[in-house]
Amino acid sequence: MLDSGRVSDGHRRNPGREQSQPLVTSEHGRKGNFLGTLQAYANAVPDGQRDGTGSPIEQIVMFIGSGTRLSPYTQALGNMKSAFPLPDVDAHHRGYTVGEAAIRSTAACIDCLRGGGFDGLVVRWGDEILIPSTPLDSSPGQYADVDVVRFGWRTEPNELLANQKEWLVVDPATGLVLQEIGRQPLPSVRRKLADLAGSGNTQTYVNLGSFAASNTFLSELAAVFKDELLDQVSAANWDPYFWVALQCTSEAEWESFGREEDAGSRPGFRELHACMPDFFQVVQAAKRNLRAKLGRDLRIAILDFGxxxxxxxxxxxxxxxxxxxxxxxxxxxNTLRAFLGLPDELANGGSFVKDSALAPGVTVNESIVLGAEIRDPRSVVDGAVVVRGSYGRLEVGRGGVAIWSAADHLSVAGPRGAAFRFSGNGAISGDQSVSTLLTGSESISMRYTEALGTIDSTSYNQVVADNPMSFRDAFTRMGLVDPLDLHAEWSRVTSHSA
Structure with missing residues (x-):
């Protein structure tokens, strides 16, 4: 999705910002977030407007992705993980989604870049909420001659971050990014950072994924990858492959990076090479074209989010x-409550109930209940979150969650049990997440258990947790369901009279 004009939804926590009118474009093929971004840009911005200034588009929000790690929630959402609802106080009755939250959380970033003279747009992922710990400030002209602004958190690597995130090495004198280091074991990250530090003063940032790019930069990339945007086989991601290909000065250096990826059992490089064997050469061609057009080397700056x-x-x-x-x-x-408009009394043993119909006698203790109907007076919600849904007798233990579900009798245990878009009766244990897939002709119960850890390609493709099918097969099944029909059906089964 692309936002034109201002990026706020008119929410009270962004006072004074104007309404925006989003433009929604569908991805053709499974292109990865790099080619997917360029495809969206090419669809939204006509050729004649790409090299100008003052584009009406302020951000591209990518809602693509199979949602592997969020199964079976993703499938229950019709394969749209960014549609997961959050407990926002001011939300419309249909709920407030992660994707909408991602858009809103970018407002301060866009203001900062505009204030620094940047002419381009933000590219961000629709399943992430990113809120800086300090005000984002810029001086006039700070980003006026910058082609890309990477978003980072200045910190030292630890085991978790080294294996899950890329690293940006920055020249503190200029604020420009010198190099990106792909995710890898901590000793390897530290060794590379030490080698770079030995050649001069540097700062280290964790890559936060989202970034901003000038229209000239995106326009050139869309031009050189024009054929790949339309075919049925090409797919590529920004991190780390595009950025590493951009910084490499020779094909030998690029192949060396590929060998490191292979040694770390990271298949992305070889998968990219299999579908786009000339990816490096095309990226280098774009870099040469941009250098000729700009009359200088590319400038990639950092925006510090704290x-x-x-x-x-x-x-x-x-x-x-x-x-x-x-x-x-x-x-x-404190940050998340402020963002969602929830009271701080929740951290001191209080509860918050709004837009809900609760039978007399229902016990709500240290919990959040938003837009839900609970009909049985014997129901107990203790230290839990309940968002929308229609329930008879509901028992949710401390740490449990029930969202957009419908049941005559449902028990969800703590500390991490969850019912999301669950239709039926039963008990969910404290280490399970359960959803119901409504295909139009049948209801299929699917579950995730903590024993699976992070869902990977193996657990995604195989039948796990005594499910009737694999998550991949569920993804395929739900791909045949009209998302508007699915939303209407869940609205029907979870509606109440509050």
Missing amino acids: EPYWLDAGNHQSLRSAFADLFEDSTEG
Whole structure:
């Protein structure tokens, strides 16, 4: 999706910002987030407007991805993980989604870049919420002659970050990015950083994924990859492959990076080479064209987010941590509550109930209940989150979650049990996440268990947790369901009279 004009939804926590009118474009083929971004850009911005200034588009928000790690929630959402709803106080009755939150969280970033003279747009992922820990400030003209602005968190590597995120090495004198280091074991990251530091003063940032790019930069990339945007086989991602290909000065250096990827059992490089064997050469051609057009080398700057609040809603562990944060007196909890408009009393044993129909006698203790109907007075919601849904007797234990579900009798245990788009009766244990897939002709129960850890290609493709099919087969099945029909059906089964 692309936002034109201003990027706010008119929400009260972004006072004074204008309404935006989004443009939605569908991806043709499975292109990866690099070619997917260029395809969206090419569809939205006519050729004659790509090299001008003052583009009406302010951000591209990518809602693509199979949602592997969030199965079976993704499939219950009709294969759109960014549609996962959050407990936002001011949300419309249909709910407030992660994708909408991602768009709103970019407002301060866009203001900062505009204030620094940057003429381009933000590219961000629709399953992430990124909130800086300090105000984003820029001086006049700071980004006026910059082609790309990478978003980073200045910190030293640890085991978790080294294996899950890329690293940006920055020249503190100019604020320009010198090199990107792909995710790899901590000793290897430290060794490479030490080698780079030996050649001069540098700063180290964790790559936060999203970035901003000038119209000239995106226009040239869309031009050189024009054929790949239209075929049925090409796919490529920004991180780390495009950025590494851009910084490499020779094909030998690029192949060396590929050998490192192979040695680390990371298949992405070889998969890219299999479908786009000339990827490196095309990237280098774009770099040469841009140098000729600009009359200088590319300038890639850094925007420091401090230690940001970073919610990756694409996996179960991150979502569960976020729901737990809502009740904590911590930086993370305070930030997320403020973003969603929830009161700080939740961190001091309070509850928050809004737009809900609860039978007299229902017990709500240290919990959030938004837009839900609970009909049985024996129901107990204790230290839990309930968002929308229609329930008879509902029992949700401390740490449990029930969202957009419908049941005559449902029990969800803590500390991390979850019912999301679940239709039926039963008990969900404290280490399970359960969803119902409505195909139009049948209802299929699918579950994730903590024993699976992070869902990878193996657990995605195989039948796990006593499910009736694999998550991949469920993805295929739900791809045949009209998403509007699916949304209407869930609205029907979870509606109430509040």
